[in-house]
Each structure stands twice: as C-alpha cells, then as structure tokens.
Amino acid sequence: MxxxxxxxxxxxxxxxxxxxxxxxxxxxxxxxxxxxxxxxxxxxxxxxxxxxxxxxxxxxxxxxxxxxxxxxxxxxxxxxxxxxxxxxxxxxxxxxxxxxVAERSLFDKGRIKGVIFDLDGTLLDTIDDLTDALNSAITVYGYPAKTSDEVMAVVGNGMANMVRRVVNPETTEEEIQEILKAFLDAYDMNYQNKTKPYEGIHELLRELNSKGYLLGVISNKRLEYTQELIKNLFSDIPFVDVIGDHVEYPRKPDPTTTQLIVQEMMVSSSQVVFVGDSQVDIETAHNANVPVIACTWGFRSISELDEAKPDYYAHTPKEIYDIIVSINHSSASQS
Known part of the structure; x- marks a missing residue:
C-alpha cells in the first residue's frame, strides 16, 4: 500500500x-x-x-x-x-x-550542442554477426575460422579492409573481391541476428535527445547496413544524419563526413563532440577539429586508444553524458 x-x-x-x-x-x-x-x-x-x-x-x-x-x-x-x-x-x-530549467539553461549557455557517434563498438555490439559472416566466407576459401577477438582487431576501416587483413598477403585483388562478396552475402542475411545496443546506450540517446542535443552517426560500415541498424534498433531516436561507407564520401578518418554533419546541425565544430571506440574515430575527430570522447567498451584496448590521444575517456554510456554536462558547465561559468 x-x-x-x-x-x-x-x-x-x-x-x-x-x-x-x-x-x-x-x-x-x-x-x-x-x-x-x-x-x-x-x-x-x-x-x-x-x-x-x-x-x-x-x-x-x-x-x-x-x-x-x-x-x-x-x-x-x-x-x-x-x-x-x-x-x-x-x-x-x-x-x-x-x-x-537549470539543465535547459546549461544547454542554452553551454558549448556542446551536438554529438556524433561511431556505430560498431560504440553504439552497437556487432562483433558476433561480423564474425559469423566473415568465417562463413573465409573458411570456404581454405582460411581458418577467426575468433571474435581476432575479428575485433580488424574492424574499423571498412569491410573490404577487414577481408584484406585476414587473408594472406599474396592473395590477389580478384580473390579478395570474391571473398568480400561472399562475406557481404553472408552478412546481408545475418547482420541483425545477434547485434544489439550496448547496455545504457539507448538510455543515453534518449537523455541527450530529451535535453535538445543534436545527434548524428558516422560509420565505415556500408551505408545500407548502417542506416538499417539505426532505423531498426533506435527507431524512437531522431538523428540529423546517419552516414555509412558510400562512394560519395571518403571514409573516416577523412573529416568530410564529420564536417558535413556539423553543417547539417548548423553549429560550429567546437560545439560538437565525437564519440568513438577506435584510433580511426579519434583521428577523424582530430582532423575535423572536434573534441573526442573515447569509449572503452568497444573494439580497442585503452593502450591503443592512448596512442591516438583522445580528449576524454568514457567507461560507461552515462559517463558520456556526464562529460558533456561537465564541458557545458565549464563553458557556461566562463561566459
């Protein structure tokens, strides 16, 4: 009672x-x-x-x-x-x-207005589906199956580069393209079998959205997979843009896609923070002159992230929000 x-x-x-x-x-x-x-x-x-x-x-x-x-x-x-x-x-x-009211005032006065996320290893745990699809392709061509940890080490620079990193150096480009096609065919059928948001990510996105932050996603995963995963797993979250690997834009760490989303958010680069789990993400943010938060639950170790020199570390999704609020507190107190 x-x-x-x-x-x-x-x-x-x-x-x-x-x-x-x-x-x-x-x-x-x-x-x-x-x-x-x-x-x-x-x-x-x-x-x-x-x-x-x-x-x-x-x-x-x-x-x-x-x-x-x-x-x-x-x-x-x-x-x-x-x-x-x-x-x-x-x-x-x-x-x-x-x-x-205080939080809204902090957002209005604060520096950060938008957040750009990487996908694999940041928002979504995709490693099991990637591993299953890659193994189904490479084992047909005589290569031994890879563990999730081994696949995790080669994720981050596009799917073609994933294949290049697991085959022998002497493999011809024609063979690489055949294996890549087999990999993509397998992934096409299974890319949403085991993939799921990391714990606390959905709550983070809802919180950011409710406070007025603009959200975007940039991935080196193929565009159709990136957009389908976001649509199916985060259907209640509005994103300014969701960009994947596409012929129109160079892949990360080129800053073009980051700069594009910053423009679409109608803010300056200093008003956006990039969140990712790899050296590629950190380098992308540096190239775009955007502060970067490295999340430690993804596909790279802290020692690997250290080498790329992120501005901040987040060990849980909630810490991402805390870091953004802290940045805004600091900028609001100085204004």
Whole structure:
C-alpha cells in the first residue's frame, strides 16, 4: 500500500468512526429514553430488572462517544498527513522543474550542442554477426575460422579492409573481391541476428535527445547496413544524419563526413563532440577539429586508444553524458 493510500484509509476510518459514534449515540439515547418512560408507567410488571434497561442505553452512548472521538483523531491524523504529503509532493515537483530549467539553461549557455557517434563498438555490439559472416566466407576459401577477438582487431576501416587483413598477403585483388562478396552475402542475411545496443546506450540517446542535443552517426560500415541498424534498433531516436561507407564520401578518418554533419546541425565544430571506440574515430575527430570522447567498451584496448590521444575517456554510456554536462558547465561559468 502506498503512502497516499494509507492516508486515504486513515481518513476513511475517521469518517466511519464519526458516523458510527453518532449512530451509537442516537441509538443509546433513544433506548435510555424509551426505557425510562416504561419504568414510569404504573403497573409495568417486569420487576426491578427493568431498572437496568436505561443503563444499557447510557453504555451505548458512552461507546458512541469513544468511537466518535476516535473518528475525530483519525481525521486529524489523516488530513494532517495529507497536507504534509501534498506539500512534499509540490516541493519535489518544484525541485524537478527547477532542475529541468537549470539543465535547459546549461544547454542554452553551454558549448556542446551536438554529438556524433561511431556505430560498431560504440553504439552497437556487432562483433558476433561480423564474425559469423566473415568465417562463413573465409573458411570456404581454405582460411581458418577467426575468433571474435581476432575479428575485433580488424574492424574499423571498412569491410573490404577487414577481408584484406585476414587473408594472406599474396592473395590477389580478384580473390579478395570474391571473398568480400561472399562475406557481404553472408552478412546481408545475418547482420541483425545477434547485434544489439550496448547496455545504457539507448538510455543515453534518449537523455541527450530529451535535453535538445543534436545527434548524428558516422560509420565505415556500408551505408545500407548502417542506416538499417539505426532505423531498426533506435527507431524512437531522431538523428540529423546517419552516414555509412558510400562512394560519395571518403571514409573516416577523412573529416568530410564529420564536417558535413556539423553543417547539417548548423553549429560550429567546437560545439560538437565525437564519440568513438577506435584510433580511426579519434583521428577523424582530430582532423575535423572536434573534441573526442573515447569509449572503452568497444573494439580497442585503452593502450591503443592512448596512442591516438583522445580528449576524454568514457567507461560507461552515462559517463558520456556526464562529460558533456561537465564541458557545458565549464563553458557556461566562463561566459
């Protein structure tokens, strides 16, 4: 039972006590009055026992008074608790409203207005589907199956480069293209089997969106896969743009796609932060003059990320939000 329900129950018992006390008082009074009249009637033949009848009425009146008093006490307790509960609820509501206003003010005054995310290893754990598809392709050509960790080490520069990194150096370009086609055919059928957002990512995106931050995605994964995964797994999140590997744009670490999304957000590069899990992502951000947060739950070790020199590290999705808020606090206090 909730506190509100307990308060209402107390008030109801108070009302019931009042009504019951009144009824008992009236019944007791009528009984006592009636029996006194009977005693006064000459020739009433019930003997001395009848003298006790009015006492029963007086007793009922006494019980009624006690029950009535209990009802009053319950009402006092109930309404007092209700007033305190309402005051506390209003105080909590006001505190929440003040926090929302303060956070909105921080966003308005703060530096960061947009966030650009990498996909694989940052938003989504795609390694199992990539591993299954790659192994189904390379084993046909006589190569041993790779573990998830081995595949993780070659992700990040496009799917063609993934294949190049797992085949023998003397493999011809024609053979590489054949293996790549087999890999893409297998991935086409299975790229959403095991892929899922990392824990806390969906909550992060919802929080950023609710606070007014503009969101974008840039991946070296093929455009159709990138856009389908975002559409299917983050259908409730609006993105300014979702860009994958496409003939129109050079791949990361070229800054072109980052600069394009910055323009689409209608902000400056200093007002956007890039979030990724690889050296390629960090280099992309540096090339675009955008601050970068390296997330440590992805496909690269911290020592590998250290070499690329990110501006910030996030060990959980929530830390991404905390870092952005911290940047905005700092810039707001300086303005």
């Amino acid at each position: 909730t506190k509100k329900q307990r308060i209402n129950q107390t008030i109801k018992s108070g009302i019931f006590g009042l009504l019951t006390g009144i009824v008992l008082g009236v019944v007791g009074y009528l009984w006592a009055h009636a029996t006194n009249l009977l005693i006064d009637i000459e020739g009433f033949g019930l003997g001395r026992m009848v003298l006790w009848f009015p006492m029963i009425g007086y007793g009922v009146i006494g019980v009624g008074i006690v029950v009535f008093a209990f009802g009053i006490l319950q009402l006092i307790r109930g309404f007092s608790a209700k007033n305190k509960h309402v005051e506390k609820s209003e105080a909590v509501k006001k505190t929440q409203q003040d926090a929302i």
